[in-house]
Structures are given as C-alpha cells and as structure tokens.
Amino acid sequence: MRKSILLKQGSMGAVLAVIGVIFLLPFIYMLSTSFSRQANIALPYPPQLIPEDFSFFNYIVMLKSFSVGLYYFNSGIVTSSVVGGVLLISSLAGYAIAKGSFRGKYFIFLLILATMMVPFQIIIVPLYILMLKIKLYDTRLALILPVMANGYSIFLMIQYMKSIPDELLDAARIDGCNEFKIMWQIVLPLCKPVLAALAVLNFLWNWNSFLWPLIALEDMNKFTIPIGIAFYQQQFTAYYGTMMAAATVAIIPVLILFVLVQRYVVRGIALTGLKL
Amino acid sequence: MKISKQVKGKLIIFILCMVMLGLTSPAFAQQKTTVKAMMIGFQMEDWIDPVTGTTFNGFSRMVEKFNAERPNIELKFTSIPWGALIGPYAKTLSALLGGTADVIQTRIVYIQTGQFEPLDEYIEKDNYDLGKLIAHSAKVTRQKVAGDKEAHQYMLPIYADARLIAYDKKIFDDYGVAYLSHKPTMDELREKGTKLAGTNPVTGEKTYGLWFEGNYSAWAFLTYVRAFGGIPILENGSRPNFTSDASLKALRWLYELREKEVIPAKCAAISGDPPGWLSKDNKHAIRLDHNLAITFLAKERGLVERFGVSLNVLNKWGYAGLLGASDVPAGIAKLSENKDAAWEVLKWLLSEEVQRFRFDNNRVFPVLEKEISQWMKEDNLPYADVIAEQMKLGDPLIGNYTKVITEGRMVIRSTISKLLALDITPEEAAEVIQQEIMTKVIL
Amino acid sequence: MRKERHWYLFVAPALGLFLLFILYPLVWNFYLSFTKSSLIRTTWVGLFQYVRIASDRTLLNALYNTLYLTFFNLLTQLPLALLIATLLNEIKYARTPFRIIYFLPYVTSIVVAAIIWTYMFDPDEGIFNWFLRLLGFKGLLWLSHPSTSKLSVVIFNLWHWLGYQILIYLAGLQTIPPQLYEAAEMDGANSLQKFSKITIPLLKPTTVFLVITGTIGGMQTFQQIYMFGTAVGNPGRSIQTVVAYIYESGWVLQHFGIGATAAVLLFLIIMAITVVNVKFLIREK
Structure with a gap:
C-alpha cells in the first residue's frame, strides 16, 4: 500500500x-x-x-542603445499610480454601494457592471482624440486616468465589503464617526486580502499593457517596457542575440518580483475565481 | 491600524506622483522659440553594431549641437522607428490634429490633407537651391491640394533611398553559374535563381535561389509589375489596375518560383534578411529588393569580394524600382506657430553636416545628389557606381505614392503573403488585390 | 435621509472617470461608426459603413479567426489546466515551485514572449523544428504558413494562459470538502469515478467563470497577432483577429469609420456572450 x-x-x-x-x-x-x-x-x-x-x-x-532603466522607471510610475488610484477609487465607490443608502444606488451599480463589458480596445480611437483635446496626449496621465476607475475592481470590492457585518459600522456611527473615517479605520483594515488581490491584478493588467501606450505616447523618454522593447525590436529584429538580451532584462526582474510575492498573487487570483 | 498607515503612505506617494506628473507635463513659460520635430527612423541613442561591434553616435548629439549653436531656438526632437509598428501614423495624425509638432516627417500622401504649409515663400526668401537635391525628389513633393490654383512645394525630401538586387558570388561559383548581369531581367532572375536552388555541389548544403521579403512585398511587387510592362495605377493614381496581364505575370513569376522552392516557404511571412545573410554561412543566392545598407555592411564585415550587386529590374520606360528619395519627406505643419524657426530646422536637416552625420552613423543616404558619390568614395565604400546609377532610376509612377499605393500596400502585402504560401492562385490574387483596394482603400 | 448626500462624494471619482473615459468615448465611437472619417476630415454617411462591413470578406475572415482561436484556446487550455491542477492538488511535495513555474508565462509580457516565440517557431533554425527533426519528422512551417499559423498561436496562448487557469482550478479544488471523496471511497469508487462524479460537477462554476473570462479575453486578442504577423495577421491574414482588423482599418488604412463600425460589432458580440453566460450562470445557481 x-x-x-x-x-x-x-x-x-x-x-x-x-x-x-x-x-x-x-x-x-x-x-x-x-x-x-x-x-x-x-x-x-x-x-x-x-x-x-x-x-x-x-x-x-x-545596454548601449536600449534605455531599459528609463523604461522600468516609466512603467513603475504609471503602474504604481494606476494601482494606487484603483485601490482608492474602488474602496470609496465599493463602500458607498455596499454600505450606503442613497437614491440611484442601484442604477450606479448597474452602470459599473456595464462598464465591465466595454472592451478597452474599442474606445481607443475616441480616447486618443479626447487626450489630444484635453492636452493629455503624450503624457503619463493619459495612460493612468482611463484605467483608474475599473469596473471589475469596484465590483470585487462591493462583494467583499458586503460580507462585513453592519453592526461594526453602526457602533462606530453611534460614536459619531463620519463615514469616511469608518471606511478608512474600520472597513479597509478588514479588506486587506481584497486590497492585496486588487493591487496584484491591476499590476498585472497594466504592467504589460501595449496597444494604448503605443498610440498615446510619442516621446521615447516616457515609454513603458512593452513599447520600449517593441520599438527596439523594429530596429534590431535581425540581431537575435541582442534582442534576446533585451528580452531578458525586460522580463527577468518582473519574474523575480513575482517569485518573491507569489503567495499574494496566488491568493489574489484565487479570490477572483471564487467571487463571481 | 497598521494597514491604514500603509494605505495612507501609498496614498501620499500616489498624490506626490500625480503632482510631479502634473508639473512636468505643461510647457514652461519660455523666452526661446520651441520647435518640435516629429521624425521617422533617426537613431537617437549611441549604438553598437551587433555583428562587428563598431560604435556609432546617436542623433541626440546633433540635436544638442543645434541647440547649443542657436540660443534663440529650442529644438525638441522625437523619432519613431520604421517598420510594422504603425506608430508613425498615429503620431502624424496627432501632429496634424493637435498641433503637437512643427516639423513633421511623414508619408508624402499626407500632403493631400491640406495640413502642410507651402514652403515656396521661404525657398524664395532664402534663395534656397533645390537643384542640389537628387533627381525628381523635390518635384514629387510639389503638389496641388484641394483649393490650390497651382502646385506648391509642400514638403522636402530629407534622405535618399533605393533598392538593388544583391547576390552571393560564392554560391554562383559553386554551381558554376555566371554572375548576375548589371541589368538583370525577370527571365534572368528566374533562370539563375532556379539553377541555384538545391544542394550545393561543393558544400553539400541546401541553398535557395531567391529571397523575397513577404511582409514588406509591396514595392518589390510593383517593381515587377512594371518590369512586365504593367501600369498598376491609372488616372493619376486614383484607380488600381492589378488584373492586367503584367500584374498576372508578376504574380505567376512569384508563385512558380515559390512552388519550385526557389523562394523558400518561410518568405510568406518574413521581415528582413534571410538567416546568415551577409555572413560566411549564407545559403541564399539572390536577395531581391535589397536596401542600400549593403554597402556599409559588406564593407564592415569584410565581404565586399563575396557579395555583388546589380540594378533593380528595369522596365520599358527605363526605370527600376521605387523612387525612394521622396517616399517620406518632411514639411511644416499649418498649425505651427513658429514657422520661421521650423524652416531653420528643415534647412538644418538638409545641411551637409546633418546629412553626413546620418550617412556615417545611421547608414542613411544623403538626398544631396553630388555628395552621394563623393562621400562613398571618401569612405571607400563598395558598389558606389551601381548605387549612384540606381538612385537616378527610381520609377516616378511608384514615386507618386498615391493613396492606392500608400494604403493599398497593406492589401498587397497580405495577398502576396498568401500567394507565397501557395494558398491562393495568381489569378485569384490579382482579383483580391484589385477588389480589396477598390473596397478597402478607395471606398 | 439627512446623510444621503455625502455618499455621492464616495462614488463621484469613479463615476466621473467612467463618464469621461468610457461612456463618452463609447458614444463617440458610436458616432464615428456613422461617418467616413480620417479623423482629419469626417463626413456623415448614415448606415453606409454598416452595410459595407456586412459584405466585407476580410472582416468575416477576422471574425472566423477570432472565434477559431478562442474556441481552440479554451478546448486545449481548460482540460489540461484541470488535469494539472488535480495533480498539483494531490502531490505532497514541491507544490509551490511547480505553481511558480506554471505561472511564470502569465506574468511575462506578451510582447516580449512573442519575440522569443517567433524565434522558436523559425522553420529553419527554430527549436521546435529541431526537436521534430530529432524525432524524424520534416518539421512544420509554423507561423510562416496559413495552415499552421493558427495552431502556432493556439500553442503560444496555451503556454501563456495555462498558469492562470491552473491557479483558478486549484482554488476551486480546495473548496471541495475531502469528506466527499472519503465517502465515495467507502462506496468503492475508483479515481476516475471520483473525478467524473465529484470533481467535475463541483467545479462547474469555476469552469463557467473560466469560459466567460476566456471568451471575452479571446475576443480581444491582439498583441501576439501584431507581433507575429503585423496588423494584417500574416501569412495572408490567416491570424488577423477582429481587434487587429479594427486597428488596420483605422491606423493603417485611415478609415476610422469602418474601424468604429467593427468596434460596435465587437462590442455587441461581447455583450451577447456576457449576457448569455451570466444567464446560464444564474440558472445554475
């Protein structure tokens, strides 16, 4: 046996x-x-x-002609801003919809669900014109703002916050706390797992984002890693060895980062699978 | 409450980031005139050739020099690489729509958007000599747009280009085939290519006769249609004509050679040179539609004796291949607020200094006719005579770069790719090209 | 309610961003679909573009390619992911290292991965054909021929996505109470029976979730297509997807109206898939 x-x-x-x-x-x-x-x-x-x-x-x-450090810096700024923004915006909206009561709440909830169905690719052309008009074309903000409100993240936040008992909040309300303070000091600490999951997911979605940055950026000094390497590939495509060296520096640090935090990634991904 | 501190910290960092970004985006108030140039194919960073290890200077150095020499102008220079990335299109559009650039390099077809400033006044004022530019090149950028009574010089070419046929003499020797003639015909290419495909009698290796770049096939295909006596675009370039006999002949030529494995199967979807090309291990006898970089590469790699070049395939009008010089010229945006300074930049781009720098460091040929041969001689570069001759032979019909060709080339590419995969017959391919250009490009 | 108003402050940032960066562009895209537009010049043409794309063979081809790739992606990925997840769930050692290795491709940028895979697929010098030749086969043309290019993309996608699906299945497997298996064992069930009678039915919600996300993701495939075969999806448009078609229409051919119309079509398809799937999901529950 x-x-x-x-x-x-x-x-x-x-x-x-x-x-x-x-x-x-x-x-x-x-x-x-x-x-x-x-x-x-x-x-x-x-x-x-x-x-x-x-x-x-x-x-x-x-290394002579591929500004990999700069591209990492840019990807880092853009992605961390997006992640920070998503966490803040999803927490606020998620809390209001999960725990608040106000007119139009259900409608707003439906609207958030509906945005999940809009594939980003189909709004790229209008978004590009919009960015030109509001003078955000070729800025990092153009990459950050459109993805900062993320329907899926808000939805996940609502689902999670609903599971927090109302009694906790009522007690704080009686003590005279305002809603923002309640969210900040009581609800968010309880949401640690979902916040970590959202941070991980939004990092993954945005770190490798390609089509939109390709169109919205012009200045090479603002390029993120995928765009940087795609442009580099255009110039050095025939030089396999050099291209592979560029590919190595473009992904190995991210892979190492993943191995270090893999526990959170795994938990985050698992959470999304179970929540819907 | 540990988490809330963490979140707070993150939030503060985030807000700081946003503020920093906000500060860096808008232009600062400046005394200087800022000129933004949006160009294509400039190698900005210093670079090392991955094969030979030679170091070259990046164009950023020239931009720095420009700014140092002209205290009243601040030049901001952006460059997008060539290639499948359609980056340049989005960038041109934003420059034209949003006025984000003063000097714009783009496909000549954009003249017809009416968004470029006529340069005639500036040329007259400075008594600028367009005669120094290579043949035809400035003529093609002189056009009439909607509302014009007469043609204006809307753009100027800033580099020269051409395509040659290159071949490996060693493979010819091994098979005992006479080298390509100076002016090869389609028949000669077919015959010699066929003989050179198979097992090399000396080395026993498999060789291919012809290499054809399937992903970027449009210019080559048009060259061959012309060589068979065809006129692929009619009525001033407004109507495609790809069902003609000549176009069928060109398609059959490709199909047949592909079928016999003279052209390798891999060519159906390929960009650039065959593996091992311009090295001692080369296995491809003839490389069609080769760019001018071969002169630099053959010299740097010590392979001048081994590789030979011939003119592109001549047609009955006496032309051969694309008219490269004016394919992607530069002009001044109508929306530009600093047109005088922009004109300074345009002149600088055409100056001997800049043209020479790009020739030496970026393997880009000068648009200055006299200097082409002179600099090649000075640098002891091979194939100078053939290149100089080919430069003057560019086909003005292709050189018009009308919508049918500029935008139709994607249709041509995808169809030729299908043809080279033997997935479609030449007759069908001709129909598809014609019909798709009619429905997808012209509408 | 006195305090009602301040809730709007909580949802305001999200709503503001949605209105400006999703809804407004969406409406604009809808408007563009009724025009002929190079973005520089835009003219109203009514339903012309809709009529036009209805008979566009290239779009039909792109639609076919997209559905083909999506279908075979799911068909290859899900069973394999479930199988590996089951093994991972039962193995008693080295679980974490395996999990890390399987997930690495998902973390890798598709652009970079596609560059590596292009070289691996090379018909002459690529590692796949080297291996096939080692086994005595002739080798395939992979991305260089329409008959094998879709297969190549399916293999690439399998490599890239499998780790994600394994993780989701693994999480699902861990929610199944072990008592169920024990009870089945007492009834004399073998491994295969346990798998088909307990594991698969109980994982149905997970599978449905993966099918939905996989379908929606598959409908939006673009990056690898662009890197492997440019915007037209060479060889001979054999891997051009709908998003690549939209890209080609707009940024390459300068017909943003056509692109917008195809985008509306894609939007409707994705909405239909979602609605059907959600209905299915609700009925299951």
Missing part, C-alpha cells in the same frame, strides 16, 4: 516536472541565445544550452 502511494506520488512529480520544463523552455532559450555572439547573424542551430561562443557582448550592445 505504502509502496503504491510512493509510486503514485513519484510519477505525478515526474509528469509535473516534464510539463514544468516545457513551460520553462522559452526562458531557457532566451537566456541561452542571449549569451551567443554568433546569434546576431543566425540563430544557433542545433540549439545549445550553453553557447560555444559564450559572451556578454550582446548585453553590452543592448
């Missing part, structure tokens, strides 16, 4: 490991190619795990 359990566990591990290697393959390929100097003329064939002509040359070439 014990032997069969051991066997079962062992074979499950083997299957998972094989799948894991397949998942890691693109990353391994990227790393290995990025260290091959000849890869700037043609891809190494047959593929080599550690290239025969191992060198850091591609990284030197790439």
Whole structure:
C-alpha cells in the first residue's frame, strides 16, 4: 500500500516536472541565445544550452542603445499610480454601494457592471482624440486616468465589503464617526486580502499593457517596457542575440518580483475565481 | 491600524506622483522659440553594431549641437522607428490634429490633407537651391491640394533611398553559374535563381535561389509589375489596375518560383534578411529588393569580394524600382506657430553636416545628389557606381505614392503573403488585390 | 435621509472617470461608426459603413479567426489546466515551485514572449523544428504558413494562459470538502469515478467563470497577432483577429469609420456572450 502511494506520488512529480520544463523552455532559450555572439547573424542551430561562443557582448550592445532603466522607471510610475488610484477609487465607490443608502444606488451599480463589458480596445480611437483635446496626449496621465476607475475592481470590492457585518459600522456611527473615517479605520483594515488581490491584478493588467501606450505616447523618454522593447525590436529584429538580451532584462526582474510575492498573487487570483 | 498607515503612505506617494506628473507635463513659460520635430527612423541613442561591434553616435548629439549653436531656438526632437509598428501614423495624425509638432516627417500622401504649409515663400526668401537635391525628389513633393490654383512645394525630401538586387558570388561559383548581369531581367532572375536552388555541389548544403521579403512585398511587387510592362495605377493614381496581364505575370513569376522552392516557404511571412545573410554561412543566392545598407555592411564585415550587386529590374520606360528619395519627406505643419524657426530646422536637416552625420552613423543616404558619390568614395565604400546609377532610376509612377499605393500596400502585402504560401492562385490574387483596394482603400 | 448626500462624494471619482473615459468615448465611437472619417476630415454617411462591413470578406475572415482561436484556446487550455491542477492538488511535495513555474508565462509580457516565440517557431533554425527533426519528422512551417499559423498561436496562448487557469482550478479544488471523496471511497469508487462524479460537477462554476473570462479575453486578442504577423495577421491574414482588423482599418488604412463600425460589432458580440453566460450562470445557481 505504502509502496503504491510512493509510486503514485513519484510519477505525478515526474509528469509535473516534464510539463514544468516545457513551460520553462522559452526562458531557457532566451537566456541561452542571449549569451551567443554568433546569434546576431543566425540563430544557433542545433540549439545549445550553453553557447560555444559564450559572451556578454550582446548585453553590452543592448545596454548601449536600449534605455531599459528609463523604461522600468516609466512603467513603475504609471503602474504604481494606476494601482494606487484603483485601490482608492474602488474602496470609496465599493463602500458607498455596499454600505450606503442613497437614491440611484442601484442604477450606479448597474452602470459599473456595464462598464465591465466595454472592451478597452474599442474606445481607443475616441480616447486618443479626447487626450489630444484635453492636452493629455503624450503624457503619463493619459495612460493612468482611463484605467483608474475599473469596473471589475469596484465590483470585487462591493462583494467583499458586503460580507462585513453592519453592526461594526453602526457602533462606530453611534460614536459619531463620519463615514469616511469608518471606511478608512474600520472597513479597509478588514479588506486587506481584497486590497492585496486588487493591487496584484491591476499590476498585472497594466504592467504589460501595449496597444494604448503605443498610440498615446510619442516621446521615447516616457515609454513603458512593452513599447520600449517593441520599438527596439523594429530596429534590431535581425540581431537575435541582442534582442534576446533585451528580452531578458525586460522580463527577468518582473519574474523575480513575482517569485518573491507569489503567495499574494496566488491568493489574489484565487479570490477572483471564487467571487463571481 | 497598521494597514491604514500603509494605505495612507501609498496614498501620499500616489498624490506626490500625480503632482510631479502634473508639473512636468505643461510647457514652461519660455523666452526661446520651441520647435518640435516629429521624425521617422533617426537613431537617437549611441549604438553598437551587433555583428562587428563598431560604435556609432546617436542623433541626440546633433540635436544638442543645434541647440547649443542657436540660443534663440529650442529644438525638441522625437523619432519613431520604421517598420510594422504603425506608430508613425498615429503620431502624424496627432501632429496634424493637435498641433503637437512643427516639423513633421511623414508619408508624402499626407500632403493631400491640406495640413502642410507651402514652403515656396521661404525657398524664395532664402534663395534656397533645390537643384542640389537628387533627381525628381523635390518635384514629387510639389503638389496641388484641394483649393490650390497651382502646385506648391509642400514638403522636402530629407534622405535618399533605393533598392538593388544583391547576390552571393560564392554560391554562383559553386554551381558554376555566371554572375548576375548589371541589368538583370525577370527571365534572368528566374533562370539563375532556379539553377541555384538545391544542394550545393561543393558544400553539400541546401541553398535557395531567391529571397523575397513577404511582409514588406509591396514595392518589390510593383517593381515587377512594371518590369512586365504593367501600369498598376491609372488616372493619376486614383484607380488600381492589378488584373492586367503584367500584374498576372508578376504574380505567376512569384508563385512558380515559390512552388519550385526557389523562394523558400518561410518568405510568406518574413521581415528582413534571410538567416546568415551577409555572413560566411549564407545559403541564399539572390536577395531581391535589397536596401542600400549593403554597402556599409559588406564593407564592415569584410565581404565586399563575396557579395555583388546589380540594378533593380528595369522596365520599358527605363526605370527600376521605387523612387525612394521622396517616399517620406518632411514639411511644416499649418498649425505651427513658429514657422520661421521650423524652416531653420528643415534647412538644418538638409545641411551637409546633418546629412553626413546620418550617412556615417545611421547608414542613411544623403538626398544631396553630388555628395552621394563623393562621400562613398571618401569612405571607400563598395558598389558606389551601381548605387549612384540606381538612385537616378527610381520609377516616378511608384514615386507618386498615391493613396492606392500608400494604403493599398497593406492589401498587397497580405495577398502576396498568401500567394507565397501557395494558398491562393495568381489569378485569384490579382482579383483580391484589385477588389480589396477598390473596397478597402478607395471606398 | 439627512446623510444621503455625502455618499455621492464616495462614488463621484469613479463615476466621473467612467463618464469621461468610457461612456463618452463609447458614444463617440458610436458616432464615428456613422461617418467616413480620417479623423482629419469626417463626413456623415448614415448606415453606409454598416452595410459595407456586412459584405466585407476580410472582416468575416477576422471574425472566423477570432472565434477559431478562442474556441481552440479554451478546448486545449481548460482540460489540461484541470488535469494539472488535480495533480498539483494531490502531490505532497514541491507544490509551490511547480505553481511558480506554471505561472511564470502569465506574468511575462506578451510582447516580449512573442519575440522569443517567433524565434522558436523559425522553420529553419527554430527549436521546435529541431526537436521534430530529432524525432524524424520534416518539421512544420509554423507561423510562416496559413495552415499552421493558427495552431502556432493556439500553442503560444496555451503556454501563456495555462498558469492562470491552473491557479483558478486549484482554488476551486480546495473548496471541495475531502469528506466527499472519503465517502465515495467507502462506496468503492475508483479515481476516475471520483473525478467524473465529484470533481467535475463541483467545479462547474469555476469552469463557467473560466469560459466567460476566456471568451471575452479571446475576443480581444491582439498583441501576439501584431507581433507575429503585423496588423494584417500574416501569412495572408490567416491570424488577423477582429481587434487587429479594427486597428488596420483605422491606423493603417485611415478609415476610422469602418474601424468604429467593427468596434460596435465587437462590442455587441461581447455583450451577447456576457449576457448569455451570466444567464446560464444564474440558472445554475
């Protein structure tokens, strides 16, 4: 009996490991190619795990003309502003709808649900004209403002806040606290898991955002990572080794960050699956 | 209440960020005249060639120099790379709609939006000599837009370009085939390409006869239609004519060579050079529609002896290939508030200093006719004669860059890609190109 | 209610942003769909664009591609995700490292991943064909031929999305009380029976959630298409999706009216899918 359990566990591990290697393959390929100097003329064939002509040359070439630090800085500013904004706006709106009573509440709730059905891609052209008109074209605010009110985040917040007992709030109301204070000091601390989940999700959605920044930005000094690398690819597409070095610096730090906070990411993602 | 402190901290950081951003966005009050230039294909940062390791200077240095030399003008210079990113379109539109740029480089077809300032007065005032620019190039940017009684010089070309045919002499030698002639015909390309596809008798490696860039096929295709005697656009470029015999011949030519594996299957969706091209390991005998960078690359990589170039395929009107010089010129936006300063910038872009800098550091050819051969000689660059000759042979019919061609090229690209995948017959392809240009481009 | 008014302050930021950055552009897009517009010049043409796109073969092709990709994405991803999630749920060691590895692709930017995969799909020197040749096959043309380009995109999407679906399924599996399995074991059920009689039915809400999000996400596919085959979805439009079509119509061909009309169409399709799915979901509950 014990032997069969051991066997079962062992074979499950083997299957998972094989799948894991397949998942890691693109990353391994990227790393290995990025260290091959000849890869700037043609891809190494047959593929080599550690290239025969191992060198850091591609990284030197790439760092000279690819402002990866600047792009990280830009992505960081934009994404953290979005995440901060989403958390604040979703908390406020979520609290009002979950716990407040006012005329039009149901209508506003429906409106928020409806915005979830609008794919961002279809409003890009009008949004672009709007940004030109209000002079926000080619600014970071153009990337931040349109995604700061997020229907899905508000919805998740409402669902979560509804589960907080009203008695807690009533007690505070009797003590004379105003609603903002109640939300800030009593409700939000209880919402820690959902806040963390929303932070993670909005980070993921916005860090890799591509189409809108591609259209809304012009100044290379404001480019985010996906746009930066897409433009770099236009110039260096034939140089596989250098491109792979650029790809490496564009994703590895994010992957490391993910590994460090993976527990929160997993919890956040799981929460969304269970809440709807 | 630990969490609330954290949230508060985040909130404060967030607000600070927003304030910072708010402060940096609007233009500060300035004494200087600010000129914004929105250009395409300038390499702004210093860069290293990934193959040879040579370091080149970025154009930002020239912009800094410009600003240092002219205390009354502040030049803000933005550049978008070439390629599939349609970035330039969105950027041109914003420049035209929102007045976000004074000097704009864009496709010539945008002249017809009527959003560019005629340059005639400035040219006259400065007695500016357009004769120094390469043949035809300034003529094509002289156009009439709606409401004009006569044509005006709306834009000026700022670089020159052309396409050649390049080939690997070693593969020709291995197969014992005579090198391409100076003026190859479609038949010659077909014959030699076919002979050069197969197993190399010396090395035993598989080789391909012809390489064709399937993702960017429009200019090459138009060149071949013209070579077969076709007129792909009629009535001043307002109507497509792709069901003609010539266009069918060009499509069949491609289809047949693809079918015989003379053109590799991979070409159906490919951008740029074949793998190993311009290296010792090259396996592609002839590269059609090659850009002028070959002169720099062959020299830097020490492969001048090995690779040869010929003129693009001549047509019965005596032209060969696209008229590159005026494809993407620059002009001054009508909405610009600093037109005088913008004209200074435009002149500077055409100056010997800037043209030379781009030639040396960005592998971009000067639009100054005399300097092309002169600089190539000074730098000891190969293929100078062929390039100089090809530059003058650009086909003005393609050089019109009307809507049918500028916007129709996406239709052409996707259809040729399908043809090269042998997914559609030449007859069907001709129909599709014609019909899609009629319905998708012209409406 | 005396205090009613201040609630509006709570919802005001969200409402303001929604009105300005979603509703207003949406209405504008609707307006654009009744025009012929290069954005520089706009003329009212009524229903012309709607009539036009009804007979547009390219749009029909894009719609077909989008549905094809979405369908096969779900068909490949969901069963595999469930299988891996079940294994992960039962394995007693190294669960976290596996979970991390499977989730890495989802965290990776699609743009960067697509660059890497383009090289891996290369017919001559790519790693996939190297492997196929090792096994004695001829190798495929992958992204270079219409017959295999969709397959390539499906494989890419499988790699990119699977980690997300595994996580969701794993969370679902952990809500199933172990007593259920124990009871079934006492009744003599084998693993397969437990899986089909307990796991699958109890995970139905999770599956429905994944189908909804997957369908909506699939309808909006763009980045990888753009990186693999430009806005026209080469080779020969074989992978052009609806969003790529909208992009091509506007930013490439300068017909923003057509793009807007196709966008309205996409909006209606997504709304229909959502409504149908939500109805289905409510009935289930």
